[in-house]
Amino acid sequence: MSDGHRWLVLVLEAPLMAFGDVAIDHIGPTRDFPSLSMLTGLLGNALGYGRGDGDKLQALQDRLVFAARRDREHPAGLLTDMQNAQLGEDKRGWTTWGVVEERAGGSLNAPHRRQRDYHMDGSVSVVLRLTGAGSGLDIDRLAAALDRPARPLFIGRKPCLPSGPLRRAVIVAATAFDALRLVPGDGDLRAVWPVGEGPETGASVDRILDLPDRRNWRTGLHGGTRKVVEGWINPERAAA
Numbered sequence: 001m002s003d004g005h006r007w008l009v010l011v012l013e014a015p016l017m018a019f020g021d022v023a024i025d026h027i028g029p030t031r032d033f034p035s036l037s038m039l040t041g042l043l044g045n046a047l048g049y050g051r052g053d054g055d056k057l058q059a060l061q062d063r064l065v066f067a068a069r070r071d072r073e074h075p076a077g078l079l080t081d082m083q084n085a086q087l088g089e090d091k092r093g094w095t096t097w098g099v100v101e102e103r104a105g106g107s108l109n110a111p112h113r114r115q116r117d118y119h120m121d122g123s124v125s126v127v128l129r130l131t132g133a134g135s136g137l138d139i140d141r142l143a144a145a146l147d148r149p150a151r152p153l154f155i156g157r158k159p160c161l162p163s164g165p166l167r168r169a170v171i172v173a174a175t176a177f178d179a180l181r182l183v184p185g186d187g188d189l190r191a192v193w194p195v196g197e198g199p200e201t202g203a204s205v206d207r208i209l210d211l212p213d214r215r216n217w218r219t220g221l222h223g224g225t226r227k228v229v230e231g232w233i234n235p236e237r238a239a240a
Helices: 036-047 053-065 137-149 176-182
Strands: 007-018 064-072 078-086 111-130 167-173 188-196 205-209 228-231
Touching: 007 137, 007 176, 036 053, 036 064, 036 137, 053 064, 064 176, 111 137, 111 176, 137 205, 167 176, 176 188, 176 228
Parallel strands: none
Antiparallel strands: 007 111, 007 167, 064 111, 064 188, 078 111, 188 228, 205 228
16 A cells, blocks of 8 residues: 555553553543553653653644554453552652652551552554654654663553563554554454544444543643544454
């Protein structure tokens, strides 16, 4: 195919993965597919962006277009982890950027309780591209950063280390839906793609929804939605 956009193909696989959904109090659920903000953070980590690089992360998120497909489901569903910890003021933590992290705040000695959901032994294919141009960042630079990331990568949460390299290929296709069909797989597979990047009616479509997965990287808060299609893709069959 000579016409279309260049798409970077990623395969997310790990013993545990988390695609954060809207959290309420101490409960951290997971969606079935990666979010826009999660992929922005993953790519930004590979590029070496830090927490203070809000403008760079915002520019990356604003340019990012992607679709995702669930290639393997664990028959037991989700793993729910209940975490209870008593953390004092003197507790310190290791960080991936090599700086000791200390605790602060008004509840230093209070017990911390969290509930976190994870996908077990899953496999999710992602195709992504960048719109427009800016700061010399393109698909080739993203691919190089994923091959040699500036810091260790994780899929959603720090315990979720990938089972292998994330980047698989660069392909050419007109839409995200078309690109995802070119990634080999077996059978009808659940998928999500942006409105305008694939069918919006017909047998392939389950629903269209406003997804609240945009992050304001300058303030550190989530806000804003985008329209996505959830449905099914029958991809090219994997080679025997």
